[in-house]
Structure formats: structure tokens, C-alpha cells
Amino acid sequence: xxxxxxxxxxxxxxxxxxxxxxxxxxxxxxxxxxxxxxxxxxxxxxxxxxxxxxxxxxxxxxxxxxxxxxxxxxxxxxxxxxxxxxxxxxxxxxxxxxxxxxxxxxxxxxxxxxxxxxxxxxxxxxxxxxxxxxxxxxxxxxxxxxxxxxxxxxxxxxxxxxxxxxxxxxxxxxxxxxxxxxxxxxxxxxxxxxxxxxxxxxxxxxxxxxxxxxxxxxxxxxxxxxxxxx
Numbered sequence: 001x002x003x004x005x006x007x008x009x010x011x012x013x014x015x016x017x018x019x020x021x022x023x024x025x026x027x028x029x030x031x032x033x034x035x036x037x038x039x040x041x042x043x044x045x046x047x048x049x050x051x052x053x054x055x056x057x058x059x060x061x062x063x064x065x066x067x068x069x070x071x072x073x074x075x076x077x078x079x080x081x082x083x084x085x086x087x088x089x090x091x092x093x094x095x096x097x098x099x100x101x102x103x104x105x106x107x108x109x110x111x112x113x114x115x116x117x118x119x120x121x122x123x124x125x126x127x128x129x130x131x132x133x134x135x136x137x138x139x140x141x142x143x144x145x146x147x148x149x150x151x152x153x154x155x156x157x158x159x160x161x162x163x164x165x166x167x168x169x170x171x172x173x174x175x176x177x178x179x180x181x182x183x184x185x186x187x188x189x190x191x192x193x194x195x196x197x198x199x200x201x202x203x204x205x206x207x208x209x210x211x212x213x214x215x216x217x218x219x220x221x222x223x224x225x226x227x228x229x230x
Contacts (some may be wrong), residue, residue: 006029006166006199007033007056012065013222014051025051027222028065035166038193038200040210040230045217049203052219053169057090058082069167086115091160095172097152099144105131105155106140111160123162130158134188150181157188168192170202174209187211 113123
């Protein structure tokens with residue numbers, strides 16, 4: 001299977017000064033990710049997975065190298081342009097869900113549409129449809145504390161889709177879930193990738209996620225160790 005590249009990383013590095021010592025969190029990564037591809041990033045703690053996510057998502061800037069999204073070097077974008085990119089082109093899913101506790105499911109999912117300037121009623125209607133699509137049509141007005149871990153992650157997935165992103169970055173999306181619930185979330189994400197054409201990049205240790213991937217990128221010490229087909 002071949003894909004047109006949506007993300008290209010060239011000699012990507014991120015170094016930190018820690019009390020006079022240089023920590024090479026990422027150190028010379030070259031990688032192309034295709035449009036509609038499902039890629040799992042795998043490696044031990046400290047291998048550079050989170051740093052890679054932060055650079056691809058425009059949350060941090062590289063010490064060296066380039067990140068291209070749709071052919072655009074994002075290091076050349078100003079703060080406003082980066083915010084637009086993160087809001088409109090990239091959806092984030094976190095291991096800890098990162099839902100706002102005082103908001104119900106509907107309001108949590110609609111929140112990104114507010115930042116995108118979508119009228120409130122339109123945003124809420126879209127949020128309702130998204131929650132229905134992830135199986136939470138009966139839980140619209142429940143707050144996170146009234147939802148199971150799996151339901152909270154479904155809310156987080158719906159929120160990530162709120163502004164029709166081209167790329168989803170999922171950081172250990174099944175890490176806090178039991179086996180059965182984790183399998184349901186994997187199936188949901190895999191379906192969104194295959195049916196909706198989303199590019200899905202997941203940092204994971206979950207073998208079921210890895211097996212569902214088009215490619216697996218193994219990282220160690222800030223570098224790519226090997227790349228395998230799923």
C-alpha cells in the first residue's frame with residue numbers, strides 16, 4: 001500500500017540543556033508519513049516518542065531539522081499560524097483524556113469549535129453527531145466523573161474530531177483502559193482511519209494497536225531503531 005506524504009521529518013532533533021549537560025531527546029529523525037496511514041510509534045520511556053509528538057503537533061520547536069505538514073515547513077509559521085494549524089489540522093488524544101471536569105460531554109466536544117470560531121449552536125450540533133458516532137448519544141449531558149474510563153476516552157476521540165482534522169496524534173490512548181475497553185477504542189480508531197481517511201499516529205505499547213497499524217516505528221535513545229510493516 002502506498003500513500004502520498006502528509007508529514008515529512010528531516011534530520012529532526014530536540015536537545016535540552018540540563019544543568020550544563022545536553023539531553024538529546026530526539027537526535028536526527030527522518031520519517032515520511034502518508035496521508036491516511038496508521039503509524040504506531042513504539043519504544044521505552046525516554047525514547048523520544050512524546051518529543052516527536054510535540055514537534056509534529058507544533059507544541060515545541062526543533063533544535064535542528066524540519067517538520068513539514070502538507071509541504072509546509074511549520075518552523076516558519078508564526079504563533080497565530082501555528083495555533084490555526086493545531087486547531088484545524090491536528091486532533092489530539094491523550095492517555096489521561098484531559099477532559100474539562102466542569103463541562104459535560106457535549107460541551108467538552110464542542111470546545112474546539114469555539115476556538116475555531118464556529119457559531120455555538122452549530123458547534124453543539126456537530127458535537128452531538130460526533131458523540132453519537134462514538135456510541136455516546138445517550139451520555140451527552142454527563143460530566144466526566146459520571147462516565148467510565150472508556151466513555152471518557154470516547155468523548156476525547158469525539159473532541160479530537162471536532163474540527164475535521166487531517167491528522168490525529170494519539171498518545172497511549174489505551175494506556176488507562178482495561179483489556180476489553182482498550183480493544184473497543186482500538187477498533188473505533190482503526191475504523192476512523194480506514195473509513196474516514198484520517199492519518200493516525202499513535203504512541204503505544206499495546207500490541208493490539210501495533211498489529212492494526214500500517215507501519216510500526218521503533219524508537220530508542222531519540223532515534224529510529226527500525227521500521228516494520230504492520
